[in-house]
Amino acid sequence: MDLRLDRFLCELNIGTRSQVKAFIRQGVVAVGGVPATNPDRKIDELSDTVTFRGKPLQYRRYVYYMMNKPEGVVSATRDNVSRTVVSLLGKDAREDIFPVGRLDKDVTGFLLLTNDGDLAHRLLAPKRHVDKTYLAVLAHGLGRPEIRRLEAGVDIGEERPTLPARVELLTEDGILREDKVLLTLHEGKFHQVKRMLQAVGNEVVGLQRVAFGGLRLDPKLRPGEYRELTAEELAALKDDCREV
């Protein structure tokens, strides 16, 4: 594959486009052991050995991060008003990274960020049904009839009712909490959890996504923190959205 040398260095977070161009002109970048002084030069990022100040650079085509999205941050790459999830990646924020799907600004929890457009497309395809699980804190206790309605599918003003959801009340210290519920959805409509609870006369006062496909949010990640997916997690995610 052919990639411009300056772009290659940017994607590895060596510096901004103008900084890496300056490094190249200074002669501190070498390709195959020979200083490369032209930023427009094309390299084969998979087979060429590129060094920066003598240190070899390892290129990775795709990156995958699990983030615990905090409140008040938008699931976007750019925004004129609010901070974005991509800006939370700091030095890891490559130009081509984006969030897979969206969580509302006030919603926290599992957000996948990647530059793998093909996987993102498959994860979001409605026909593949990658499950998402949410922990919702409710304004009122949820009764049996409402649980049965959510499990059957409710009218949220779309063409069809929602698909059946899995609903589980939580227990805390052995006591059933009717106002804390785990909801697993097999689809992802706009504001879906909030609208489903509204449809049964309740209100979501706090919402966190705790699982995405077969992956659970790492409890070690505090809001705003992220880490790379392990090889096993990535394999599980790819398996979740394979063609059936």
Ligand code: URA
């Ligand atoms: N359901 C919602 O209401 N909001 C989200 O962000 C995700 C699911």
